[in-house]
Amino acid sequence: MDDDLKIRLAAFDWLSKQASIFDEVLPRDVLQSGFIYAGKRIAVISPQGIFKPKEMQFPLSITTSPESPYEDSYEEGLLVYRYRGTDPEHRDNAGLREVYRRKLPIIYFKGIVPGKYMAIWPVFIIGDHPEDLSFRMVVDDIAEFHKVKELSSAISDTDIGRRTYITATVKVRVHQRGFREKVLDAYQSQCSLCRIRHRELLDAAQIIPDEHPEGEPKITNGIALCKIHHAAFDNMFIGINPDYKIMVRKDILEEEDGPMLLHVLKEFHDKSIILPPKIIHWPNKDCLNWKYKQFAEQK
Numbered sequence: 001m002d003d004d005l006k007i008r009l010a011a012f013d014w015l016s017k018q019a020s021i022f023d024e025v026l027p028r029d030v031l032q033s034g035f036i037y038a039g040k041r042i043a044v045i046s047p048q049g050i051f052k053p054k055e056m057q058f059p060l061s062i063t064t065s066p067e068s069p070y071e072d073s074y075e076e077g078l079l080v081y082r083y084r085g086t087d088p089e090h091r092d093n094a095g096l097r098e099v100y101r102r103k104l105p106i107i108y109f110k111g112i113v114p115g116k117y118m119a120i121w122p123v124f125i126i127g128d129h130p131e132d133l134s135f136r137m138v139v140d141d142i143a144e145f146h147k148v149k150e151l152s153s154a155i156s157d158t159d160i161g162r163r164t165y166i167t168a169t170v171k172v173r174v175h176q177r178g179f180r181e182k183v184l185d186a187y188q189s190q191c192s193l194c195r196i197r198h199r200e201l202l203d204a205a206q207i208i209p210d211e212h213p214e215g216e217p218k219i220t221n222g223i224a225l226c227k228i229h230h231a232a233f234d235n236m237f238i239g240i241n242p243d244y245k246i247m248v249r250k251d252i253l254e255e256e257d258g259p260m261l262l263h264v265l266k267e268f269h270d271k272s273i274i275l276p277p278k279i280i281h282w283p284n285k286d287c288l289n290w291k292y293k294q295f296a297e298q299k
């Protein structure tokens with residue numbers, strides 16, 4: 001195995017540890033300081049989109065910033081990555097083309113919110129499109145990649161189904177994590193009912209669900225709620241009306257069951273939720289109205 005591939009695989013191992021430490025959303029400084037390999041510190045990300053550490057022969061990673069105009073970089077189930085600039089022969093683009101030719105796996109860092117990235121790997125380039133200045137890519141299962149001894153056999157037609165499926169699930173996961181990070185940041189990491197401030201206990205509740213045509217995963221269709229208030233909201237124990245007031249369902253209000261029920265649910269009746277500091281992040285009133293109607297109409 002050549003050094004380039006050894007470092008590449010060491011980077012994957014290191015990343016999988018970091019992903020579990022940081023629950024999949026990695027801070028930029030961790031990626032920038034990187035890992036130690038053969039006594040040298042190797043970064044895995046750089047300010048440029050396409051990154052080749054100097055210890056390696058070919059690019060190791062590509063990055064999309066959270067401010068990227070190409071937010072939805074998927075086309076017909078494939079990941080799309082734009083060239084650097086408009087010159088197909090730019091050094092970085094040529095490097096990535098070599099990665100494609102050699103069927104090398106790379107890492108795709110997808111910016112979620114400023115300074116935070118999701119790492120997707122192993123990603124394989126499966127198409128070069130100079131006509132629209134982009135590469136097409138798929139994600140694969142790391143276990144499958146390790147099973148393959150000979151790199152040349154890493155890509156075969158029989159792998160296409162698996163890769164298409166994995167790429168699709170990664171797309172969903174990236175959207176969900178992006179939604180969560182944005183909503184929790186907007187609410188300064190606190191439950192909008194009980195103010196609990198531990199991110200591990202918080203969810204980004206989606207007001208209009210994904211299945212609905214208007215159920216987009218954007219901040220104004222979300223509310224930061226702790227696990228219990230999320231479940232209470234989804235199961236319509238509580239409703240939040242378009243004036244941001246919490247309404248507790250009548251039978252729950254009438255239920256007598258000690259201090260937990262009182263403090264966890266009943267006491268919030270007719271109180272306002274805690275809104276994000278920025279008005280542009282407040283829940284959309286139409287979204288709240290859509291959900292509140294269901295709450296009010298339930299038996």
Ligand SMILES: [Zn+2]
Nearest residue numbers: 191194226229
């Ligand atoms: Zn709560």
